[in-house]
Amino acid sequence: MWENLITSLSLLRIEELKTNDPSRHSQLNLLLPEQNKSKDEDEGYGTKITLKKEDGTIFSSILFGMVDRSVGGISGGQFARFPNEDQTYLLKGAIRMPTTKSDWFESLLLSIKKDDVQKINLSNKNGIIEIQSKDDKLSLTMPKSVKFKIDDTQLSDARDVINSFYFYDVKKSTQKYSKNLPTLSYEVKDGLILTISSVNPDDGGESWVIIDAKSNDKKSEKIAQEINKKTKGYEFLANIITSDILRWKLKDLAAKDKNS
Secondary structure, rough: OOOHHHHHHHHOOEEEEEOOHHHHHHHHHHHHHOOOOOOOOOEEEEEEEEEEEOOOEEEEEEEEEEEEEOOOOOEEEEEEEOOOOOOOOEEEEOOOOOOHHHHHOOEEEEEOOOOHEEEEEEEEEEEEEEEEOOOEEEEEOOOOOOOEEEEEEHHHHHHHHOEEOOOOEEEOOOOOOOOOOOEEEEEEEHHEEEEEEOOOOOOOOOEEEEEEEEEEEEEEEEHHHHHHHOOOEEEEOOOOOHHHHOOOOOHHEOOOOOOO
16 A cells, blocks of 8 residues: 555665766666656666645655665665766665555545435436435335335445445546446435446446535535545446446346245
């Protein structure tokens, strides 16, 4: 996780000065990454970490390069330099980078109490399903009548999506989306509205989703802003339960025959 990166940065110490010859930077993997014009080749280029202040201004930038296992300690050592200086250093210790993109994010995106959910709306190519939550009881309100017994567990599953919404991967949004994406919409107390939309509705398995929050009341403005700050501009890989709910047909709410 990214916490490991912060911890490893705090433990670094300068072991010794090394070369200040810029022609040798490539040998230590300390070339500036922004100078790399190749999509497939990254040999010789460093990992640049930039620390920013609360106001967004840069506090410091450091280039990290090749690891040297000969330096004492569990992590060995690592070559580094400041981007605007030719002088290189051998550090005692090494940075611990997150291994996947999702490790840069807190995987728990949403945590809404079950009792705070007031209404759930599912809209997809199969129609519209609406579930009402009142006094800790869930009921189907659209369509108003069905010719089968409703499985209460299914209704609970739909509500519980936002009780603890974890994701398994993340990527930047690179497209404009249709206005008719399969969407789960949640009306929560204090005027908070959350929507989760599948961007690959025709695929089976786990779905990539986009998440949006709106507020109809000043009481929920802050939480809506906090959610959008984490989700805007990204797609998240949802678990299979959430993905299947976004594909639901009305008959998926039918209670299973215990004798079958």
